[in-house]
Amino acid sequence: MRKLIYGMNLTLDGYIAAAGDDIGWSAPSDELFQWWYEHERASGLTLYGRKLWETMSSHWPTGDQQPGATAAEIAFARLWRDMPEVVFSSTIDKVDWNTRLVTGDAVAEITRLKAEDGAPMTIGGATLAAAAMRAGLIDEYVLVTAPVLVGGGTPFFTALDGWVNLNLVETRTFPGGVLLTRYETR
DSSP, X not given: OOOEEEEEEEEXXXXXXXXXXXXXXXXXXXXXXXXXXXXXXXXXXXXXXHHHHHHHHTTGGGGGGSTTOOHHHHHHHHHHHHSOXXXXXXXXOOOOSSEEEEOSOHHHHHXXXXXXXXSOEEEEOHHHXXXXXXXXXXXXXXXXXXXXXXXXXXXXXXXXXXXXXXXXXXXXXXXXXXXXXXXXXX
């Protein structure tokens, strides 16, 4: 059975995007960017909701060809293009690169994918992750918390029907006071 990991950058007050989908507060240091690269490289499949997919696919397909792209950005762009991905959306009808579109029941498809053998899967996007959380499908939470308060926007966590007990498995501090915490579900 595959492990499902939900991880994103978030603000200290718990938002993955400020009002208006503003993520200007989330620019990673080189060290954090490298950590996210290694995290994604260890994954076998990435699951995206529509909004995060549109954000990622608007930059990373040609991220290695941008003027001034760093070695890490070039490596990540190549990894991103080659990584198998599944996009869950009922409002788009086409995806590119190494990607498959699912327009039906996200929870049923994620459950099916988890039952397969293989490397861990990562999931991103607040709405998609919320559905997986409510269904009890998340095995690990990765919170990369920036020392900023934005007062509103898109929350990392959703309302749940019950408690989810977690075990802390890692903490790490990055430049700028950014704190990584990883938790596994019990």
